[in-house]
Amino acid sequence: MSRIGKAPVVLPGGVNVEIQGTRITVTGKKGTLERTIRPEIEVRQQDGQLIFKPKGGGRQASAYWGLTRTLVRNMVAGVEKGFEKVLSVEGVGYRAAVEGSKLTLNVGYSVPVEFKLPVGITASVDKTNNITISGINKEQVGQTAATIRDIRKPEPYKGKGIRYADEHIVRKAGKSGAKGGKGKK
Structure with a gap:
């Protein structure tokens, strides 16, 4: 028995749900989401x-x-409040900028990387190079944030790159920290 499945989903005010067979449509103040659910599950x-x-x-x-x-x-939480992920860009000369639905990243490559945001996803960049990805579809917000992070993953020596704001990067010791003794005599 599923403990999660037993719990009902409470519908807040302003959220409407329409069920047609295996198709469920949720509408709220932020937008509309649709999903086909598995035929093994009944929703009332x-x-x-x-x-x-x-x-x-x-x-x-x-x-x-x-x-x-x-x-x-x-889906209900997305159309009511929405979801967001925050990415942090760290490194000397590393920058991010948003123009419409295009995110431009200067992250150590010879040319800036341009990333086209999917439909339904918005991004904003603040003064400290934090990128905020937001939208009503939790899966799409998470996948977009992961794809942007993959453009320049954080490296373990100086921590340069794109990381989630709440992510901790385990740092490695460089060559000088790897020496065991005083050297050869």
């Missing part, structure tokens, strides 16, 4: 909340029960 709306039940007792249905509930809960 009652008393301002969504209730999830597996159609059958198989192992697959039990596995999809909690997953479906979490995906729909993320």
Whole structure:
């Protein structure tokens, strides 16, 4: 039995859900999200909340029960509040700028890297080179942030690169820190 799947998803005011077979549409003040859910899971709306039940007792249905509930809960949270990820650009001369739906990164390559933001995703850069990625789809926000981070991953010696704001980079000792003794005699 899924403990996550048993919990109902409470619908806040201003969020409307429409269920048509295996298609679920969530509409709120930030926008609209659609998703096809697995046929093994039944979704019902009652008393301002969504209730999830597996159609059958198989192992697959039990596995999809909690997953479906979490995906729909993320849809409800996204259309109500939205999601955001913050990336930090560190390094001498490393910069980021946003123009419309294009993110330009100067991160140590010979030419600036231009990244086209997907539809539904917005980015902003503050004075301290922090990039804020925001949108209503949690999966899309996370994937966009991961793709931007992959452009220049943080290196372990000086920590230069693009990292998540809450990410801790484990630093390695350089050559001078690797020596064990006083040297040869």
